[in-house]
Amino acid sequence: MDFDALISTAQKVGLDALAITDHDTMEGAKEFQRQAQARGLSLEIIVGEEKTLSDGSHLIGLFLQKPIESGELETAIREIEQQDGLCLVPHPFRKSDGLFRGGLSRLEFFRDRVAGFELFSAKCSYAENQRARDLLKTSLSPFGGSDAHYECDLGESINVITKEVDLKASVVRMFQRKAPFKIFGKVQRKGDKERAYAPLYYRCRKFVRVPKPLLPLAKQSYRWYRNKRHGIGAKPLVEVYAHQ
16 A cells, blocks of 8 residues: 555544554655654554564564564564563464464563553454454453555454553553453454455466566556455444453
């Protein structure tokens, strides 16, 4: 998504704030935050990064000032905290890159810390999201994520939080479970699989390749197709979790 598309879609969904957590970079998030502030928009952009750790698992840092350098969990957590940021565990049980896909032993790194886990990921399968509910018994705080790669994905999960002095204080209070909040997500049914992008292409990728000069056009064409098929704007959501 380019900036104007993101802003337009966020308005249609009804968002007051959104977090941008690109993989292993925060340059896009910083640039989009700068543009939003320069235009005086009411939509607030939270700068973050989804860091790929050395074992392939993912960790998110929010409210960052600089990129996460370490690929080791303990050091990456320390880097985020030194920036007064928040640690989030996305799709904790996803087979490919969930931080807890191999078990809960890594919970020890979050002991006595304010941190969150993705209770509902709009990209994950029904089974993975159900398994994430086990983490409600831990000290980690739940949140929901759209994992939006395209406009049609935005708003498939929304966190409704209590307004405090500013956005960061509001989000921190949510993760401290010191204020009421609710998580909403798209309807999922037993057996629903993970969201897939261009599945036919990836099945044929071994045998057919898009020429490099045509890749930008191919990507934009798929973006148009997906947005047309799934629609842009507010989606039917159900309450996934409520903290009072």
